[in-house]
Amino acid sequence: MEYNHQSLESKWQKFWAANGTFQPSESTEKPKYYVLDMFPYPSGAGLHVGHPLGYIASDIFARYKRLKGFNVLHPMGYDSFGLPAEQYAIQTGQHPAITTEVNINRYREQLDNIGFSYDWSREVRTSDPSYYKWTQWIFMQLFDAWYNKATDKAEPIASLVQHFETKGSEGVDAVADEDVFVFTASGWQQFTEEEKQKELLKYRLAYLRESTVNWCAALGTVLANDEVINGVSERGGYPVEQKKMMQWSMRITAYADRLLRGLETIDWPEPLIEMQRNWIGKSVGASVKFAVPQINSDIEVFTTRVDTIYGVSFIVLAPEHELVEALTTEGQRTEVESYKDRTSKKSELDRMADTKTVSGAFTGSFAKHPLTGEDVQIWIADYVLASYGTGAVMAVPSADQRDYLFAKFFDLPIIPISDTQEIEEAADANKNGRYINSDFINGLTYQEAVPALIDRLAELKRGKAKVNFRMRDAIFGRQRYWGEPVPVYFKDGLPYLLKEDELPLLLPEVDKYLPTESGEPPLGRAENWKYNDQYEYELSTMPGWAGSSWYWFRYMDSKNEAEFASAEAVSYWKAVDLYIGGSEHATGHLLYSRFWNKVLKDLGYHNEEEPFKKLINQGMIQGRSNFVYRVLDNDGKGTNLFVSYGLKDQYKTIPLHVDVNIVYNDVLDTEKFKSFRPDFADAEFVLENGKYVCGSEVEKMSKSKFNVVNPDDIIESYGADTLRLYEMFLGPLEQAKPWNTNGIEGVYKFLRKVWRLFHDQEGNFAVVDAEPTKAEFKALHKIIKKVEDDVERFSFNTSVSAFMICVNELTELKCNKRAILQDLILVLQPYAPHITEELWALLGNEQGTISYASYPAFNADYLIESEFAYPVSINGKMKMNLSLSLDLDQKTAESILLENTDVQRYLDGKPVKKIIFVKGKIINIVI
């Protein structure tokens, strides 16, 4: 029988599905292991060959762990709320649920073809009411919680209410809005219900507040900061403007420090950790108040270099700063107004791009330096951002380059503050010297000056140590249809939660998926969209990241109707042990998930501070486009003559994308090319060596570039096992690489060789029970050890090579012994599950039992060779081969060496200075 991947693979895929082979047993002595893939958004284009890379890696790992005796949870689902289905609905009127269903079915079909060991009985879809019921439930938990800094965790809002009732606002140390009131217990009791709710909203983790949002008019929705790239929307590239709106927000800033600290406890790629760190953007410094007597107010600034305070020669405010109006004197009003006007006209994009030109305007007012009491000028300039810190900076031209340029341009004083500063050409921010021109810190070092200054400022009530974060609270509303409804209704303008048993709040039907005439979100079109026919429901829906911020819990207990997951399931499966996905989610999904995980922990639903213990980023697979070269006539018009790549420089040509699926190893199938496009039907070719060779280029995989390779086509011709092995063989998992089908034959050949090991030349099954030789055992034990090492460090590409070497060795040895081959396919099973299941069955084992078999043991004895020749260098240069027993001790080896006449000849009679041993053998002789 020949290796027939098609019948064999579908047979085993059906077997696994019918037998529930990959459902973990809930009651077991085995240790648990949770392997998770980032679930996909089911787009209409289906999977291309780049998508499954990470899924294949995690599947290999999951199958490996099962063979190693773990109880493995390896689920899959769909992040099925999202913009494309809604855009499609706007264009065609088809309900997004239908589009989504169709796309999911196609995804499922494609995924099934690859032979993944998912437990599909746990599948989740974020757009399914039985799922989003719990997304809404979690929103309710967040609404009903506040962050207590004293206990450093979130607590039910009831504990805050109780505190207010008994002690008033005193002693509450919360992360909250800035405009919270101060009141006594009786003061609280005198609040009306409305006033109480209004006050509590300032503390809730999910809260409503007017905030500046990234409004994208073209998409008709607000976008999160990470959905805006360089001032345009990530999706579609439409312009984004700043707009004030009432918005649901999540108080993620309360967790800034814990999100930062947690990064040290998890095993994630360094670049990803770095990205989250930057995103959170913690800066340790001080806030300092500069008094402005004219307006009887203070300007508060944030600085990370309080030690430079005696170098302050002016203050700069963002043009949008709230005090600018009051500070502007009559004489300066025209100038300030025109400057504000100019900056407001500049788009965010221009303002970011243009960091070279210095601009600003003097307000005419002065502030008092908190320590010297001197007057410093107050300016406005667009290099100060309203959105960071306090929107105001103390300018120290001698130590900050931006301040330096500003001071030079407007001819403001530059005061050196350190004896090591060199400020002829540029600012010098070094902290190495001792201070000068700095009153009581003169002569001190940086380490001494900072605490002294903070103490003095605190004494004067002009400043204090402060930590500032770049991260903002996350906007949690989208003016969109295809998302989770927020389980909230409004009474007298204030939000109230639905009751828990009223969930899920189902997404209502609408006539169109567009905003209403009055500019309300699509839900404004729903008929009678009211709570108890009386109170308006929230009209915005949740953002895309809501459903994905907790989904790993749902897999633990996906059918549970009473809880998001049972306490038993959550305490058994704990956190995700291995998470594989792309790095594009670094500051979105992966941050929000950590946030929600911490909230749910604080509220007592589980006990894991971090949701994803180990994370691997699979590299993106790019497309590799092929080109043909069309010869141009004298008028520069395209002819029907195409010239091969190597000869194209002899003609005037224009490159055209050609479908990579009619090109093999860069050689064009000219017959297929003629039917590729109607106008190529009578194409003629200038060949080289009888072939038409195409050019190539690495680009993004996309339909328009004709470089999309569909996994289904590969599986059709080579099989899923080949696809799996080849995707791993392509290179290191974490590295980005172009897809190139050229090498796939080698992997396919390998699988046929495996098949032939079990069969004789006539194709009959021919495995014998004879005792294996030492050489055969050695080949086997080498591969067992290698694969074990490789899988544990996710080096799948080197394993594939090792398999090839092993099979070549066994072929050479004509090995057809059961004891060897049976273990070989067990080791190969995670990589190529179909062919190994088939061979396992051919060996007479019970069908399907391979998944529960244990990984073969590796025996070191077979790896140790007793005697062999190996090279020895003299003074680092390769000189000779020695044949020595390995387990010699150093002294014996030395004496043998020195007595050996061959060796002496190489040493030229010189004395030996040193003999270098590595792992028990002589590597080098120094003379």
Place this chain on the structure above:
RNA sequence: GCCUAGGUGGUGGAACUGGUAGACACGCAGGACUUAAAAUCCUGUUCCUGUUAAAGGAGUGCGGGUUCGAUUCCCGCCCUAGGUACCA
């Protein structure tokens, strides 16, 4: 600018804590089997010198250093990819 990762044959890539650089695969060249093709198998394939060969020399982005020995460690530079930015 800053942060992170990386730079090895015609190509993808290998070399685990410094120890025979180029495993394995593709491609290419030659050969066997075959009427032929497919499939399969064998040989060669870093570059330079050398008629084949024997042999020698160079060689892991560039320039230095440490070491008996460096793709690996250190210093300085160049380039590529990803992230990020008037963040005070």
